[in-house]
Amino acid sequence: MTVPALAAPLRPRDSDALRCELRQLAVLGGPPVLFGGVVDGDALMLTEFVGTRTGLLRGLVVRPHSGLGGASMVAGRPLAVSDYRSASTITHDYDTPVLSEGIKSVLAVPVLVDGMARAVLYGAYRSGAPVSGQAADLLVSSARRLGEELRIRDEVDRRVRLREARLATTAGTESVREVHAELRRMAAAADSELRAKLHRLADRLCSDGEHAEAPTLTPRELDVLAQVALGCTNTEAAERLSLKPETVKSYLRSAATKLGTHTRYEAVSRARRRGLIP
Known part of the structure; x- marks a missing residue:
């Protein structure tokens, strides 16, 4: 972007x-x-x-x-x-x-x-x-x-300069999130050695967050959250990750439970605060 x-x-x-x-x-x-x-x-x-x-x-x-x-x-x-x-x-x-x-x-x-x-x-x-x-x-x-x-x-x-600075920051953040989601999408289809490298690259894009309180999410749960964070529906996330929509929904529900949230938006927000996704 x-x-x-x-x-x-x-x-x-x-x-x-x-x-x-x-x-x-x-x-x-x-x-x-x-x-x-x-x-x-x-x-x-x-x-x-x-x-x-x-x-x-x-x-x-x-x-x-x-x-x-x-x-x-x-x-x-x-x-x-x-x-x-x-x-x-x-x-x-x-x-x-x-x-x-x-x-x-x-x-x-x-x-x-x-x-x-x-x-x-x-x-x-x-x-x-x-x-x-x-x-x-x-x-x-x-x-x-x-x-x-x-x-x-x-x-x-x-005020105009402040607004433009905020817009630039927002645009930069969205770009980071897109790259993060794409790295995790690529990792999902890669062999184990390349998958580990791609996950490490994706993790470097995440903020420090509150790691002391961060729950442990599976790679697939993080994959799904990364796509949802871009605004993808379950169907769109499934297509990007080569999964079934029901499987995406299951991973999302599991991630939300671990994060202590009730909606997909709350799950994304809390995952960002915990430094799990950018």
Whole structure:
């Protein structure tokens, strides 16, 4: 049995969500210049813009501690300067693209998910007036909405990966069970020397289980349980093992009695727990 390859979750681009927030800020009366980007690794790349005049900021990589955005990323809180050119509280690694836009007053707001900056929103003015309280509130609210959106996306991705891992494990287990059943089927028709080798190979596929409490089942009882574990009916198991259906039923009943169970499904489940079959 071949385990199918698992497809990666089809997560929407986080930058698209950021772009939507910037556009909404422009509609709600945010600062005239808006831009931002998503944090990848330890760096922020500016990719989304509203109200800019040049393309010098596009693709700019902002490092931690560098410029206003890099300082905001590290601090994990909004930071602002009212005169970017003369600000002494930030580094001036990005003066050329920022000043070419005529930006003077600017606010950087980190988008936090579990305390880590995942994006940064900027609101800026070309005048020297400080960012108003109303504009600051709009950017902070936008950053919180975006942070919650990214948190939800992360949780969806986590659950998808967990589900796929479980499916892969289940598929792998079914493959082992098929091989085990086939080895026992082959052993049933083999000579004594080959039968012993095939049984040893089949036993290696079984889990350790609870061997201290495991009852002793005959090879034929194990053969029948291995086929039933694949979902075979008594008739199908009989065909695979070259037995009569009544004989399969008898072996199954005997195995269930030794295992202390009442149905074929209980017998298979308990045999697995005891490490008798995989």
